[in-house]
Amino acid sequence: MTDTISSNGVRKPKSKLGGSHTTIIGGRNGKKIVSLVSQHPEIKKMIPSVVTVKGKGNSGGMLTARVQRPDARGNLRLLLSHGTSFQELRIVTNVGSFEEGERIMEEINSSLLDN
Numbered sequence: 096m097t098d099t100i101s102s103n104g105v106r107k108p109k110s111k112l113g114g115s116h117t118t119i120i121g122g123r124n125g126k127k128i129v130s131l132v133s134q135h136p137e138i139k140k141m142i143p144s145v146v147t148v149k150g151k152g153n154s155g156g157m158l159t160a161r162v163q164r165p166d167a168r169g170n171l172r173l174l175l176s177h178g179t180s181f182q183e184l185r186i187v188t189n190v191g192s193f194e195e196g197e198r199i200m201e202e203i204n205s206s207l208l209d210n
Contacts, residue, residue, distance in 0.1 A: 114142035119184075121158040121177045128160045129184065131210065132173060132203055137195075140187040141173070149179045162186070162203045165196025171203075 111133040119125040133141050156178030163172040169190035175182045188199055 111138060111140050112143070113140045114185075116143050116145060118146060119143060120146050120175050120180050120182045124158050125175055125177065128158070128175065128207065128210075129173075131206065132160075132162070132186070135199065135203060137188050137190055137199055138186055139189050142185040142187070144183045144185070146180050146182045149181065151179070160207050162200045162207070165193055165200055167193055169193060169196030169199070171196060171200055173203075 112129065119129055121128070129141060132138065158175065158177045160173060160175050163174055165171050165188075169188050169192055171186040171188065173184040173186055175184070188196060190196060190199065
C-alpha cells in the first residue's frame with residue numbers, strides 16, 4: 096500500500112474505502128468506525144452499499160456497528176445502523192478461508208466494543 100502526502104506535508108495511508116458509493120451513515124462517528132476497521136492489517140478494501148431506511152420514525156439515534164459472519168473466502172460484512180437507517184459495507188480481506196475470516200471478525204468486533 097502506498098502513502099499519499101497531504102498539502103501540509105504529512106504522510107497518510109492510502110484510503111481502503113472504494114466503490115462507486117462512498118456515503119457512510121452516522122456522520123463523523125460512522126466514518127470513525129470505518130477508519131478503525133480499515134486499519135486492520137488483513138483488510139484490503141471496504142466497499143459501502145446503499146443506505147436503506149427501515150421505516151418511518153426518528154432519523155437520529157444511536158449508531159451501532161457489527162461485523163457479520165464471513166463467506167467461504169474469508170470476506171466480511173460490516174453492518175452500520177443509525178436510527179431507522181442501515182448500511183452494509185463489504186470488507187475484502189487478504190485471507191482465503193472461512194476460519195481465518197472468523198478470526199478477523201472476532202478481532203474487529205472486540206475492538207469495536209472497546210471503543
